[in-house]
Structures are given as C-alpha cells and as structure tokens.
Amino acid sequence: MTTIKKIGIIGAGQMGSGIAQVCAQAGYDVVLSDISDAVLEKALANIGRNYDRQIQKGKLEEAEKTAALGRITTGTDLSVFGESDLVIEAATENEALKRDLLKKLVPHLKPEALIATNTSSISITRLAAATDRPAKFMGMHFMNPVPVMQLVELIRGIATDEPTFNAIKELTLAIGKTAAVAEDFPAFIVNRILLPMINEAVYTLYEGVGGVEAIDTALKLGANHPMGPLELADFIGLDTCLAVMQVLYEGLADSKYRPCPLLVKYVEAGWIGKKYGRGFYDYSQTPPVPTR
Structure with a gap:
C-alpha cells in the first residue's frame, strides 16, 4: 500500500484551502496549486486566520500553527506535484475542466502516485478514464467547510484497486474525518439527498407557496434544520447547486431531478450566493435581505 506523506492539492479556493489546512495540521506536507500567486496568497491568509480562530478557542497552540503553515508550499505549475504521493483535485465542479486538468497532471506524477477528486457529483469512473492510472484513482468528497465538517465520502470508480481505497481511507481517518463509502452513482449519497431538497425549496419559492424567509423558517423550526434550504443554497453556491442537479437529471434520466x-x-x-454578495439573500445589507 502506498504510504502517503506528501499531498498535492489542485485548487486553492474554499475547498482546496480547507483540505490543505486539515492535512497540514495533521502533519502532512502539502503542495497547494492554483492559477495565480494572488489566489495562493489569499488562500494562505485564510488558512492562517482559521488557525488563529482555533488558537482563540484553545484548540491549537501558536507553535502548532507555525509548524502547520511551514508544511504548506505553493506553486502555479502542475510540475510542483512531482514528489507528491497523492494529488487531490479540488477545482470547480465542471467535468470538462476537471478532465483537462487531470490529463495535464499525469505527466508530472511519479508512477506510484495516487489521485483523488473532490467532485461532489461527477462520475469517478469517467474522470479516472482521463488519467493514465484508473486503478489509482478515486473520489474523496469533502464537505464544506472542510475544517468543520466531519464527513468525507469515499467513492471507488469501476477500476479503483483495493490498495488505493485502503490508503485513502487510512488518510481520511488520520486527518480526523469520518468516512462514508458511496457507490459511483450521480451525486453519491449526501448530494443525491440534499440537492433535490434544495431544488424543491426553490420550486416552492418559484410557485409562490412561500417567500424566502417563510421557507427557511419553516424548515429550520419545522424540521429542526440548523440552516434553511435557501440560505444553505447560497452558502453552497447556486452555480454548484445547479451543476449537481444537472448531473442528477442527465445521469438518472428522471424528471424529478429537473x-x-x-x-x-x-x-x-x-x-x-453568499461569496458573490447576492443569491436568495442580498448580503450587502446586515442582516441579509431576501431577494424574492
């Protein structure tokens, strides 16, 4: 079984930087890559602030923060992954983009390196086929925000071998997460259940059954959800919600996923959504105001 010591991460957005944070804190050397130094600098600053919050809560020591940040290096070229034992792809939820990235990645990897994708919905088997090592490829779907959420969905493609699965499962436990094993069906477990609920909440708004605040209040108090479905959609990103629903609709050919x-x-x-300042709520005001 491959021993994972150095982890590469493609994409320094919210997901990629969160994965980098937890891996570095768990003692792994991390190489974080994105298209520009500015994006990488922003990611490192966010990771540092997250560590500071943990220090304030008494969950981390200053020396541990310094050590963890020291384990993270960055680069804008895929060649930085030459010594990585595992590379986790955490780019935007777009299949064509991911396949292109994976094709460009493999020439830079050592033969024994594993690849994982953080896709929330796309076929692991199809993405694996874009690489030269489908047996050493699988899904490792982290939840957002990564430092807080305990779950990682582990998804084998049709060709994923047992040593790869075992190595990734061992890593998942080592970084303090809980693994849920899912089959390679569209959207796996969490999003197969969650996104249709969000989509139905949007239909409820669309059809005038209730307004934004009424729908969110009803689910928070009536179903004891910590966050209403429309607020949650804004947090996830409506573009991501739509992408997952399209994968479900196309992959399962069932009108209930339209x-x-x-x-x-x-x-x-x-x-x-929230990171862009406007979704089902307008975040330019405090508190945020419904947009419908």
Missing part, C-alpha cells in the same frame, strides 16, 4: 427554472435564472443573473 433543475427549477428559477434556480437557472438566478445563476444566469450571476446571483450565485
């Missing part, structure tokens, strides 16, 4: 037209309209308008 993305709500209102969700499509919001994405077309660029109103794609």
